[in-house]
Amino acid sequence: MSHEPFETHAAVYALGALDGEERAAFEEHLGGGCAACATTVREHGETLADVARGVPPMIPPAHVKADLMRRVSTTSPGRPSRRRSWIRWGVATAAAVVAVTAFVAGLVASRYEARIGFMVRETARFRADRERQEAALRDRLALSQGVIDLLQDPATRVVTLGGSGPSPAAVGRLVWHDDRGGYLLVADVPSTPAGKVYELWTISAGQPRPAGVFTVDASGRATHPVAATRSPVQVFAVTLEPEGGVPAPTGPIVLASAK
Amino acid sequence: MRGCIVDNRMAWAGEDLIRRMAEGDADACGRFYDRYARLVYPLILRIVGEPADAADILQEVFWEAWQAAARYDPARGSPEAWIVIRARTRAIDRLRAVRRRSETFVAPLDEGLAAAPPESGGDAAERAADRAVVAAMLDRLPEHQREAIELAYYGGLTQTEIAERLKQPLGTVKTRIRLGLERLREMMGPAT
Numbered sequence: 001m002s003h004e005p006f007e008t009h010a011a012v013y014a015l016g017a018l019d020g021e022e023r024a025a026f027e028e029h030l031g032g033g034c035a036a037c038a039t040t041v042r043e044h045g046e047t048l049a050d051v052a053r054g055v056p057p058m059i060p061p062a063h064v065k066a067d068l069m070r071r072v073s074t075t076s077p078g079r080p081s082r083r084r085s086w087i088r089w090g091v092a093t094a095a096a097v098v099a100v101t102a103f104v105a106g107l108v109a110s111r112y113e114a115r116i117g118f119m120v121r122e123t124a125r126f127r128a129d130r131e132r133q134e135a136a137l138r139d140r141l142a143l144s145q146g147v148i149d150l151l152q153d154p155a156t157r158v159v160t161l162g163g164s165g166p167s168p169a170a171v172g173r174l175v176w177h178d179d180r181g182g183y184l185l186v187a188d189v190p191s192t193p194a195g196k197v198y199e200l201w202t203i204s205a206g207q208p209r210p211a212g213v214f215t216v217d218a219s220g221r222a223t224h225p226v227a228a229t230r231s232p233v234q235v236f237a238v239t240l241e242p243e244g245g246v247p248a249p250t251g252p253i254v255l256a257s258a259k
Numbered sequence: 260m261r262g263c264i265v266d267n268r269m270a271w272a273g274e275d276l277i278r279r280m281a282e283g284d285a286d287a288c289g290r291f292y293d294r295y296a297r298l299v300y301p302l303i304l305r306i307v308g309e310p311a312d313a314a315d316i317l318q319e320v321f322w323e324a325w326q327a328a329a330r331y332d333p334a335r336g337s338p339e340a341w342i343v344i345r346a347r348t349r350a351i352d353r354l355r356a357v358r359r360r361s362e363t364f365v366a367p368l369d370e371g372l373a374a375a376p377p378e379s380g381g382d383a384a385e386r387a388a389d390r391a392v393v394a395a396m397l398d399r400l401p402e403h404q405r406e407a408i409e410l411a412y413y414g415g416l417t418q419t420e421i422a423e424r425l426k427q428p429l430g431t432v433k434t435r436i437r438l439g440l441e442r443l444r445e446m447m448g449p450a451t
Contacts, residue, residue, distance in 0.1 A: 011437035012418050015408065016351060019417035042336050047444045048347075049340040051397070051412065055305065057297040064318045065292055071318075072285045072325055106330055110323050114349055117319055118356065 003036070010037045014044030031100075143223045147183045150175050156182070161236060161255040166190070172255045174226070174236050181228035184236070186255065189216045192240065198254060199245045200224060203235040211236075213245040273338030280328035288325050295339070296321070299346035306350035306413055307357075316353055320346045351415035399446065404439030407432055 009026040012018040018026060030037055150156050156177045161184075163170030170189040176182035184200055192198060192215050201208040214224040235258075240251040273294065279287035296317060303320070304313040324342060331341060397405050410416045410424065418436070422429045 008433050008437045011440045012411075012433050015411045015436055015440065016347060017411035017416065017418045017421065017436065019419050022418075038335070042334075042340070043444060044440050045336045045340040045344055047440060047447060048412065049337065049343040050447045051443065052298060052302045052343045052346075053339070055298075055301045058301040058304065060296050060300040060317050061310075061314050064314050065289070065296070068292060068318050068321050068325075069285065069289055071322055072288050075325075103330055106327060110327060111352075114319055114323065114352065115356075118315075118353065121315055 006034070006037050007040065010040040011044055014041045014048065140223075143183065143225065146225065147175055147185070147223070150177055150180065150182060153177055153180070155179070159236060159257045161186075161238070161257045163188070163255055165252045165254060166240070167254050170220075170255050172236075172238065174257065176226075176233070176236075177228070178232060179228055181226050184214075184224040184226055184238075185222070186216065186224075186238070187219075187221050189220045189222070189254065191216055191218070191220065195243050196240055196251075197243050197245065198222075198238050199241040199249070199251075200226060201237045201239065201249055202226070202229050202233040203237060204229060204231040204233055208237070208249055210245060210247060213241070274331075274333055277324075277328050277331045277338055277341075280325055281331070288321070291324070291338075292321050295342045298339070299342055302343065303346050303350045306347070306415065307353055312353060313350075316346070316349050320349050323349075347412070354415045400439050400442055404435045404442065407435040408439045408443075411436065 006026065006029055009018055009022060009029075013023070013026055013030075026037075030041070156175060159174040159176055161172030161174060163172075167188075167190050170186065172184060172186040172189075174182055174184050189198070197213040197215055199213045200211040202211045203209075209229065211226050211229075212224060214222050216222040235256065237249070237253055237257070238255040239249045239253050241249070242251075273291070276287045276291040276294070280291060299320065300313060300317050303316050304310060307313050307316065320342065323345060331338075335341075336344070397409070400408070406425065407421055410421045411418075416424065418429060418432050421427075422432045425432065
């Protein structure tokens with residue numbers, strides 16, 4: 001067989017695109033010690049590294065190095081050095097065999113390690129997702145349970161809030177207990193613009209006091225727990241305010257209860 | 260003595276760092292990372308498209324380099340080629356795994372090839388200029404050669420897949436790759 005096809009195989013191989021029987025044949029050829037092909041593969045490898053060098057550098061996230069160094073610091077450095085001294089003491093032929101075997105085994109092992117690593121991370125990601133979903137469900141369940149508990153108390157009343165200003169279709173209910181506080185439930189409330197949140201106010205004797213900020217989900221709903229107040233509340237109102245909330249209302253009234 | 264080591268830190272060649280890594284020097288591993296992570300991270304990101312995946316793979320690549328340092332042979336390539344080949348291999352393994360799973364073969368690839376990596380701080384204009392230089396370098400290849408090389412380099416396609424995709428005979432694809440790489444080697448040759 002002429003050597004010519006191997007020149008082409010070497011290029012495609014260096015690019016990682018050689019597949020099927022040709023790949024197996026070329027690897028056998030390389031393993032057989034063809035110096036010309038080894039050189040060609042090496043040179044193309046350098047060229048392709050140059051292509052990578054041409055891509056604008058980018059600073060990777062800092063946690064990558066921190067994680068890497070943590071892993072590195074827990075491994076024993078002894079193993080590689082032992083291999084080196086073994087090679088020094090071995091006869092040349094045996095050393096070559098060992099080196100080739102170690103190289104191939106390392107190649108195979110590192111491929112599988114990487115694959116297992118990916119699977120482990122994938123599993124971890126699924127678990128994290130599931131835990132997030134569970135936590136969200138638990139939160140919702142706790143809110144619902146709180147509303148039900150409160151409704152079972154005869155002193156609890158339900159205050160209706162009507163939409164006004166920018167959101168006439170919005171509706172709200174405040175399940176309220178003068179001593180225990182309560183929950184605001186809203187529906188059909190438009191989602192907040194960037195940098196804005198809704199803020200609830202409890203108004204006693206004409207004096208509004210902040211009662212927490214909230215946002216609504218994609219369907220315009222929200223359940224917002226409200227702490228008890230010291231003085232009886234006459235009016236509940238919701239305004240649109242800058243993120244983080246403000247000590248006194250500044251934005252338009254979105255929902256308000258009747259006096 | 261100690262001062263001497265400090266003075267030489269910046270000057271240490273990649274090969275020295277790999278040798279020290281092989282001896283179990285974690286500090287050398289950190290410096291090896293500092294030296295090459297910025298080179299391979301954008302490449303990995305360009306291949307896999309997802310910053311979170313790219314960060315995962317980046318760590319894996321350097322972790323493997325740390326473990327494989329004793330097997331590094333300078334005769335087989337420069338430290339740069341060594342780490343770039345590892346990075347491409349891992350990124351493409353990931354890309355292929357994702358494609359196998361999603362079974363959406365063509366669409367994500369097209370998006371991936373079209374998408375430029377997201378900006379992450381620094382001088383955007385300068386990077387845009389750098390990118391133009393690279394683009395110019397690959398653009399100096401005949402279109403057919405550039406296309407075949409990019410599909411393999413960034414898209415992780417094998418020669419058979421490239422042939423199917425471009426609806427060209429396999430032999431034609433192989434020749435384009437070989438001629439393209441030889442041309443790139445000539446273009447960049449004097450620098451290496």
